[in-house]
Amino acid sequence: MNDLANTPELVTVGDEPKTLAEAAYRQLRRDIIEGVHRPGDKLRVEHLKDQYEVGAGTLREALQLLVTDALVVAQGQRGFRVAPISLDDFADITRTRVLLETSALQQSIELGDDAWEASVVAAFHLLSRAEDKLSDGAKASREEWELRNRAFHEVLIGACPSRWIRHFQNILYHQSERYRRLSLFRQPIPRDVHAEHQAIVDAALARNAAEATRILSEHIMRTLEAVRQLPADFIN
Amino acid sequence: MNDLANTPELVTVGDEPKTLAEAAYRQLRRDIIEGVHRPGDKLRVEHLKDQYEVGAGTLREALQLLVTDALVVAQGQRGFRVAPISLDDFADITRTRVLLETSALQQSIELGDDAWEASVVAAFHLLSRAEDKLSDGAKASREEWELRNRAFHEVLIGACPSRWIRHFQNILYHQSERYRRLSLFRQPIPRDVHAEHQAIVDAALARNAAEATRILSEHIMRTLEAVRQLPADFIN
DNA sequence: ATAGGCAAAAATCTCGAGAAAAAATATTGA
DNA sequence: TCAATATTTTTTCTCGAGATTTTTGCCTAT
Known part of the structure; x- marks a missing residue:
């Protein structure tokens, strides 16, 4: 029987990011929480990839991670947005x-x-x-x-x-x-x-x-x- | 004041997938839930991309979506695994x-x-x-x-x-x-x-x-x- | 003046190849 | 024989370019 303490954490909450995508994810998360990107703002990959100095696919992955936290919403074929507030x-x-x-x-x-x-x-x-x-x-x-x-x-x-x-x-x-x-x-x-x-x-x-x-x-x-x-x- | 009913859903639960990544995500989710991929199994992108007929990056995105559901765990630089059970x-x-x-x-x-x-x-x-x-x-x-x-x-x-x-x-x-x-x-x-x-x-x-x-x-x-x-x- | 539709532009999504890292295997020395 | 190191192989991660879709702007007709 597995011990609960030995099972991996639900979310990798490692100390330092081991991948570029995760690094971008953290920066983006901080910027969203701190209001740099306002609620409802469109998050254009082409713009942000330069700003965060990663490739398009990598930034995309970071955005996907933010969807997990419900800080970003992804709409079908219409890109990403900062989650609205109310x-x-x-x-x-x-x-x-x-x-x-x-x-x-x-x-x-x-x-x-x-x-x-x-x-x-x-x-x-x-x-x-x-x-x-x-x-x-x-x-x-x-x-x-x-x-x-x-x-x-x-x-x-x-x-x-x-x-x-x-x-x-x-x-x-x-x-x-x-x-x-x-x-x-x-x-x-x-x-x-x-x-x-x-x-x-x-x-x-x-x-x-x-x-x-x-x-x-x-x-x-x-x-x-x-x-x-x-x-x-x-x-x- | 925003009405709660008008705010977008937390998770896009649309009827039909609008993107290849989402389609692959759904197939993968079904296969994991049904036990095709067993708990703890390694999910190698190179293998699965052929099986699900999408590109590597796309499959990667699908896997990331599964992390949201905690059906898949991602480990730093060591790829993806089906979430273990206990x-x-x-x-x-x-x-x-x-x-x-x-x-x-x-x-x-x-x-x-x-x-x-x-x-x-x-x-x-x-x-x-x-x-x-x-x-x-x-x-x-x-x-x-x-x-x-x-x-x-x-x-x-x-x-x-x-x-x-x-x-x-x-x-x-x-x-x-x-x-x-x-x-x-x-x-x-x-x-x-x-x-x-x-x-x-x-x-x-x-x-x-x-x-x-x-x-x-x-x-x-x-x-x-x-x-x-x-x-x-x-x-x- | 407004509505509808067509064309141009922008953005997203997708793919395959190259770089970096981890795992597996082979080699060497005690 | 075993341990430690070096090489090979596999896998992941990253990037930029091309295809598809959405959005924008403009033009025409009522």
Whole structure:
């Protein structure tokens, strides 16, 4: 019987790209998430192949990889486009994230060992430190906070044994990140997330799954409320 | 504000392939699901391009599309392989399916209108008819039953507005189907699923979400139990 | 002025050959 | 005999050019 830990990951998340196509894929992904290529933009292979310094076929492959992440949509014989955004889509993403992430957290709390507890505490500490430096509004510290926030949420569900939930959750996180980058730089000061994170950690360590998932659920949903209050024409 | 119904689908699920790459993708997917290419098999582009009558680059693209469905895994500079299978993986798939499908059913029951009810009844009727013809064990009728079973489960969650849940559910269904094809042709007579389907329909039409999701959950989980009782060396 | 259709242009899709990498085989030395 | 290295073979990855399809622009007729 195969051990789950020995089966290959669903998505190759290697440290450094071993192929030109993958390198182009990462650059393109970053550029899409950061808004260099706007939602709905046409992605012409002939243009982009020069910009990213690869052949046409290679860039095509990179685009295909982005379709996997649903950051790019491919239409029959009409090329590629950056996936469009909408408030409804973000609401959908957020709700689905809640569904997956609460389930994963529940399993983590149920199965997590001492090492898991330690990693949660450590990630929370790093995140708290990043929050201290966040006040000056520098872009670099903001970047740091994003990374540690992501790491915190990842570690939290790290003891969940389901590769599939983590896989889907990963896709949705990329999607959410794109929405955040496209909108939240307008309201640069996040709400009081520290207390929420603290409460999640406390409940998780106390093995209080119901409480932890409740807070996490509200925590994620609040990002939806924040975007809902943006000017209506901005999201379109 | 964009309407969700107007946004493009996450995965192009068009009726007929508009491109050679997509045609090759579909043939390959069918062959993998049906076990022509066994789990773990190496998929050499040079061989397959002749077999599927397309160029190397085109076949490469088809393989990339299969990575999206997690039916194929791509390793750095070492080509493509058919995704391996394991009992643990199947258990993971099944549990995640339960999570997504029950959530979708709950929303369907909450939001479904008369047209949805009608489609559920219709799909159930078609499935029941297929069950009648199933006794002779002919391959064609078995095929028909598979199709209608899938249609039934799809219609059941058809009123769920979440494109993301349906997207993920779709991926997992393909995965499950592969496991079924690889194993269940050995125990060709399915257990008494008719009563379970009937119970789900009744609860759904009565808008009893708790009952419907409970039965659906057990229904899906039973397929896992069935595979668990196979000879241990078969799944490996 | 607008609608329809025809022609030109642009973009996508496809293919086969060459370069780079990995795997397999053979060789050499202890 | 075994291990380590070198060579050969296989396979993957990459590129640019040609064929097909879509889009754009223009022209004509009502």
